[in-house]
Amino acid sequence: MSGHDHDGHDHDPHHDHRAAKPWQAVRTEALESILNELGVLSSSRVDEIVAYYEDKIGQKSGARVVARAWTDPAFKARLLADGLSACAELGLGGPETEYLHVVENTPTLHNIVVCTLCSCYPWTILGLPPAWYKSSAYRSRAVREPRKVLAEMGLSLGDDVTIQVWDSVSEIRYLVLPERPAGTESLTEAELADIVTRDAMIGVARVQV
Amino acid sequence: MDEAHAFDRTLAPPTQQAAAFGQPWEAQAFAMTLALSERGVFTLEEFQQALIARIGAYETTASLAGDEDYYTRWIEALQDMLAARGVLPAGQIPDAETDIVRDAASRKAHQHLSARGADGRLKIAPLMIDPATAA
Numbered sequence: 001m002s003g004h005d006h007d008g009h010d011h012d013p014h015h016d017h018r019a020a021k022p023w024q025a026v027r028t029e030a031l032e033s034i035l036n037e038l039g040v041l042s043s044s045r046v047d048e049i050v051a052y053y054e055d056k057i058g059q060k061s062g063a064r065v066v067a068r069a070w071t072d073p074a075f076k077a078r079l080l081a082d083g084l085s086a087c088a089e090l091g092l093g094g095p096e097t098e099y100l101h102v103v104e105n106t107p108t109l110h111n112i113v114v115c116t117l118c119s120c121y122p123w124t125i126l127g128l129p130p131a132w133y134k135s136s137a138y139r140s141r142a143v144r145e146p147r148k149v150l151a152e153m154g155l156s157l158g159d160d161v162t163i164q165v166w167d168s169v170s171e172i173r174y175l176v177l178p179e180r181p182a183g184t185e186s187l188t189e190a191e192l193a194d195i196v197t198r199d200a201m202i203g204v205a206r207v208q209v
Numbered sequence: 210m211d212e213a214h215a216f217d218r219t220l221a222p223p224t225q226q227a228a229a230f231g232q233p234w235e236a237q238a239f240a241m242t243l244a245l246s247e248r249g250v251f252t253l254e255e256f257q258q259a260l261i262a263r264i265g266a267y268e269t270t271a272s273l274a275g276d277e278d279y280y281t282r283w284i285e286a287l288q289d290m291l292a293a294r295g296v297l298p299a300g301q302i303p304d305a306e307t308d309i310v311r312d313a314a315s316r317k318a319h320q321h322l323s324a325r326g327a328d329g330r331l332k333i334a335p336l337m338i339d340p341a342t343a344a
Contacts, residue, residue: 020310021309021310021313022232022234022277024232024234024235024238024277024280024281024284025232025233025234026306026309026310027234027284027288027302028234028237028238028241028284029234029237029305029309030301030302030305030306030309031241031284031287031288031291031297031302032237032241033305033309034297034298034301034302034305035241035245035291035296035297038296040245040248040250040296041241041244041245041248041250042244045244045247046237046240046241046244047240049239049240049243049244050230050236050237050239050240053230053236053239053240117261117264117265118257118260118261118264119279120257128230128239131231131275131276131279134273134275134276134279135272135273135274135275135279136268136272136273136274137272137274139273
């Protein structure tokens with residue numbers, strides 16, 4: 001058990017600095033325990049799903065897709081034509097995504113994905129969305145002033161670059177196919193997958209060597 | 210929502226190794242939702258509509274600043290869906306929560322006691338030692 005109080009100066013048991021469990025944690029636990037008891041869900045299945053999303057999938061899946069597209073032109077063509085089928089070739093995808101549209105960045109066209117209403121995101125390929133993706137600030141500003149938001153996130157685009165903003169919804173999710181950086185001609189597909197970041201696949205960063 | 214909400218750079222992920230969930234209850238709420246949709250209690254699309262409604266209502270007066278704000282709306286939406294499906298007896302939540310808080314408090318008290326010796330000082334020692342047997 002971690003989290004022991006190592007504050008040797010405070011031995012007063014009535015004066016505990018550690019925060020109580022947040023109400024959301026208590027509520028979630030209560031819901032799960034009631035539903036588990038009623039047989040509406042099983043706690044072991046809940047644990048399995050947590051483990052799956054925390055460990056097994058994540059941006060690495062998306063990175064494999066990008067690396068394959070960079071090294072296999074025929075795959076890339078299939079990916080751009082039908083994202084889900086192409087991902088399925090790599091054993092990726094799942095019931096959470098109905099349609100996956102892959103948008104390709106070029107030197108003069110940059111794509112960025114946002115979900116204006118909530119946080120639609122290609123979970124099965126990118127894992128869970130980062131906190132900033134779900135923030136009101138990103139969701140409202142990315143559609144209004146994407147160039148400025150991108151610059152604030154560290155991606156400055158020239159005025160010769162067109163920006164396309166895609167609004168992810170429950171029926172259609174988007175994945176950005178970033179540009180392959182120069183100087184990576186000798187890298188293998190696996191090495192390329194290592195340099196592809198989640199942010200690049202949302203469209204808020206470039207892939208860097 | 211208006212321009213007053215500047216993009217908070219601290220929300221940007223420092224690395225791509227960031228954990229999927231900020232706090233365990235966020236993961237639990239997320240996974241429960243998927244588990245319930247697997248069982249057909251509701252579809253993910255239906256849940257999404259409930260989530261959009263909760264986020265929309267929240268954003269009339271505030272803005273989502275991070276995972277905690279977001280997953281709090283998630284829990285609200287989940288309760289909305291459970292209520293709409295009639296699978297959750299309303300009166301049970303307070304009792305279950307009382308039990309959970311009481312159990313957590315008693316665990317904490319136990320840890321507090323077992324962490325300290327009779328003199329009230331922290332004991333920092335192995336709980337048990339299984340000694341080496343090689344000569």
